[in-house]
Amino acid sequence: GAMVPATYEGGEGGGTWHLDLWPDQGFHLRRTLADGAGAPESFAGRWHANGEALVLDLGAESLELEVRNAQRLRPSGAPEDATDDLVTDGSLDPATISLPASGMFTYFADAPTFVHCATGRMHPVAQEGDYPALEAAYLNDRPGLAEPLFVTIDATIAPREQMEGPTRLTVIVDRYGATWPGEECASAAAAPSLTGTVWRIRSLDGEDLAWAPPAREPFFTLHDGAGIFNASVGCNTMMGGFSADRGSLSFTPPASTMMACPDDLAAWEVRLGEVLGATAGQVIAGRTLRLLSSDGAVRAELEAVYLP
Structure with missing residues (x-):
């Protein structure tokens, strides 16, 4: 197996890697792209052994390194001549x-x-x-x-x-x-995905959206393959397009069904349309989704109620 604690360094296709491993199965990884463009990428997570491989959990994906021997790890797809291997002398020198x-x-x-x-x-x-x-x-x-x-x-x-x-x-x-x-961390580790989850609208611009059965539940769902969203505050249903990339999120102006709604729900519908129009980003922690404006202000809070 790999040495721990230890720092492994090397390159892949001309890039540079700095991997720090700890016995508690934590790791830090800093790497740069082959062409040197852009800022270094940083990752932190947990590692585990899988046969003759060391697997790094990067969150959205995992990275597998072949354990050649205790001093040498080989990224998947690296050449057999060992030029891209990550090597250690057994010391730990943590990266920033x-x-x-x-x-x-x-x-x-x-x-x-x-x-x-x-x-x-x-x-x-x-x-x-x-x-x-x-x-x-x-x-x-x-x-x-x-x-x-x-x-x-x-x-x-x-x-x-x-x-x-x-x-x-x-x-x-x-x-x-x-x-x-x-x-808490345990709930964040099992955080739902942005798309495919049914989210209950909890608040808009800091004001709670009161809801209790048997009234229709206020919901919000993004469908990844179709690139569309559906939403309702409890009366009409809105539908439109969305674009998401990492932490950014934006919506096209929605269409809506045209039912007559109580005054309070009609006002909430107007506000939801305004919030969606101002949304520029999102962040998920635990089971909570926050929609953010371009200046980082929280415009909406939603709670995951049904997972894909």
Whole structure:
């Protein structure tokens, strides 16, 4: 098997890889493309052994590396001459990675910590960058004193010297995202997909959409193959096109059935149309989907109720 803890480095087709492995089955990977274009890609997650292979869980996909021997890993499709192999001398020299991150944040006794959901590893948090926004949101939304709160951030994870003890991988908050009270890493790991899931519309522009049986459930669904969406606040059904790419999401102006609706539902329909027209992005954490405007403001919150 592979050595752990250890850093494996090498290249694939002219690109560069830096892979850090830990015994708790966490990993960090930083790689650049063969032509050197664009910023390095960063990933964090868990690895597992599968026969003679080491499998990295990248979230949306997995990456398989052939274990040639304890010091050498070979990416799938790499040449047999070993020129693209990743090799280690048995030492661990963690890379600096930058990526969107979700996890459980805790602040107590001036010692903030972050448990990264992707790896399960706990890191100290540097009180710099956009950290003040994260701490303020935590103090406002935390479930109790020193209790963890699920948050999303854009983070850099880098080796940093500590006031006491050895150098540790430390989270630097590049951009605070949001808090998600009630969510936790276990639910985020089983997050539903954007398309194919039936979402219940919970709120629009921060105002809760009241619903209870036997009234018709407010719903929202995106159909991947057809590129269309259906939505309703409980009366007419809207249908239109959508475009999604990673975190971006936009909608075409929808058509709608023409039933007469109670005044309150008619007003909600108008607001839903406005929200969809202003949507430029989305983020999913746990079972919650948030639709975002171009400036990052939350325009709608939806809850997964039926999974594909």
